[in-house]
Amino acid sequence: SRAIKLQDFQFDIKTPKTKKLSCFGKQITTWRKFKRVEKLLKILIIDDEEPILSNLCSFLNYKNFDVTSASDGLEGLKLFEKDPKGFYLIITDIVMPKLSGMSLISIIKKKSPNTPIIAITGWGEYPEALALESQADKVFSKPFGLTELDDAINELISSKKQNVQE
Numbered sequence: 001s002r003a004i005k006l007q008d009f010q011f012d013i014k015t016p017k018t019k020k021l022s023c024f025g026k027q028i029t030t031w032r033k034f035k036r037v038e039k040l041l042k043i044l045i046i047d048d049e050e051p052i053l054s055n056l057c058s059f060l061n062y063k064n065f066d067v068t069s070a071s072d073g074l075e076g077l078k079l080f081e082k083d084p085k086g087f088y089l090i091i092t093d094i095v096m097p098k099l100s101g102m103s104l105i106s107i108i109k110k111k112s113p114n115t116p117i118i119a120i121t122g123w124g125e126y127p128e129a130l131a132l133e134s135q136a137d138k139v140f141s142k143p144f145g146l147t148e149l150d151d152a153i154n155e156l157i158s159s160k161k162q163n164v165q166e
Contacts, residue, residue, distance in 0.1 A: 040066035041088040041157065046076035046104065047120070048096040052142070056091065059146050060153075073099030077107060084112050089156060091149075094121035094134070105134045116156035120144065 043065045047053045053069050060067045068087070070076035073096045080087060090108060094101035105117050119136035138152045 040064060042066045042086055044068050044076060044079060044087045044090045046070045046073060047093040048072055072097050073101060073104045077104055080108055089116045089153060091118045094119050095123050102134045105136055109135045116160055118152055
């Protein structure tokens with residue numbers, strides 16, 4: 001906010017606060033007026049298919065999450081290792097170049113067992129078996145509905161918050 005003096009009157013002009021978001025390596029600035037300051041929950045999304053990654057970033061930014069994205073498993077692991085306690089939830093594809101989602105999930109669960117992970121895959125007929133094998137908390141087969149994903153995210157976040165309070 002800045003003050004402007006016009007003759008003998010003083011006006012305070014409130015400028016809208018901006019929120020910087022990152023999606024698919026691009027900085028996005030959104031203009032919003034916030035009634036109260038909240039810490040946004042950080043979500044890491046890893047998928048080698050740009051349209052899926054872009055759509056998930058857009059959807060989760062719209063849902064008011066702080067989204068970081070990676071286009072392969074190795075890049076996702078590097079982002080996680082920079083801030084292992086910073087990500088509240090991770091969404092990862094299973095089949096990706098450089099490092100598979102299965103390996104990525106295994107590494108993350110060893111380092112941070114309480115971090116919820118949602119695996120998404122376009123491969124295989126039995127996503128439940130993949131969930132057990134990979135230690136993912138939830139698994140979705142592509143294509144999946146954003147409402148279903150949103151419900152799963154909310155469930156995992158609520159569960160994590162409850163475990164932290166206990």
